[in-house]
Amino acid sequence: MAAYVKWQLQLGYAIPSINVRLSSIKTYARLAMQVGTLIPQEYALIRAVQGYTFREQARIDQRRDKIRIGLKKSEPTKITPEQAAALKNQPDTPQGRRDNLMMCLLLDHGLRVGEVAALAVKDFDLSEGTLRFYRPKVSKEQVHRLSDATRAALQACLDAGELIQNGLLLRRSKKNEELAEAGMSERAITGRVGFLAEKLGLFDLSAHDCRHYWATSAARHGTDPFALQEAGGWSSLAMPRKYIEDNKIANQNVKLE
Numbered sequence: 001m002a003a004y005v006k007w008q009l010q011l012g013y014a015i016p017s018i019n020v021r022l023s024s025i026k027t028y029a030r031l032a033m034q035v036g037t038l039i040p041q042e043y044a045l046i047r048a049v050q051g052y053t054f055r056e057q058a059r060i061d062q063r064r065d066k067i068r069i070g071l072k073k074s075e076p077t078k079i080t081p082e083q084a085a086a087l088k089n090q091p092d093t094p095q096g097r098r099d100n101l102m103m104c105l106l107l108d109h110g111l112r113v114g115e116v117a118a119l120a121v122k123d124f125d126l127s128e129g130t131l132r133f134y135r136p137k138v139s140k141e142q143v144h145r146l147s148d149a150t151r152a153a154l155q156a157c158l159d160a161g162e163l164i165q166n167g168l169l170l171r172r173s174k175k176n177e178e179l180a181e182a183g184m185s186e187r188a189i190t191g192r193v194g195f196l197a198e199k200l201g202l203f204d205l206s207a208h209d210c211r212h213y214w215a216t217s218a219a220r221h222g223t224d225p226f227a228l229q230e231a232g233g234w235s236s237l238a239m240p241r242k243y244i245e246d247n248k249i250a251n252q253n254v255k256l257e
Contacts, residue, residue, distance in 0.1 A: 001049040019051035023236035076212040077205045095177040101153040108147035110214030113186045113207035119169040135233040219243040
């Protein structure tokens with residue numbers, strides 16, 4: 001296990017990614033021990049392997065060349081609350097109503113782009129104000145309480161007759177801003193998010209940046225790490241803790257008078 005951690009480091013993987021993988025392995029190792037597949041002594045050895053602290057990350061990153069593994073950006077594009085509101089404020093047209101709903105799901109609920117693409121109309125219960133959906137990354141079904149904005153956006157699409165029963169939620173666009181058949185790919189959603197953002201002067205915005213905005217907002221408003229982990233569909237506490245630590249006010253309890 002220690003060799004696996006060092007191997008990732010040598011290949012240039014980001015420290016947070018290494019820590020998340022290590023935390024996930026420890027979780028599966030604990031489950032394996034509980035069912036008798038792994039003996040306690042072996043589990044103890046796995047638990048003893050440590051990740052890297054924030055201070056160690058800074059020291060390590062200073063010593064090695066910057067290498068990006070995969071297509072993810074090195075830093076998320078930040079969104080202000082005003083920009084988030086503007087992204088959800090779309091024209092009252094078929095395409096605009098769809099975009100409003102899409103942005104609400106990304107910004108108000110922190111869904112991954114793949115989760116949004118897979119949503120079906122039947123996953124929503126407007127009378128209860130809930131969304132039941134599947135998270136493939138953690139193999140788990142969850143229920144979210146719809147935000148007021150999401151509920152209003154969904155109701156607007158329903159009132160306009162734009163939701164196809166027994167079909168996927170989001171529909172493709174036509175050139176005349178009308179809607180075509182049900183189903184938007186992850187690439188199409190990400191492209192649309194970028195297009196809407198550029199109209200506001202916000203460049204290089206991805207769908208995942210919206211998830212980052214959601215988690216950051218939750219952390220800044222004092223969300224418990226366990227609650228954030230559950231709502232965000234993370235397999236470990238590593239990412240929720242990172243968001244909370246990154247947004248902690250260092251001088252919160254300092255008194256000068």
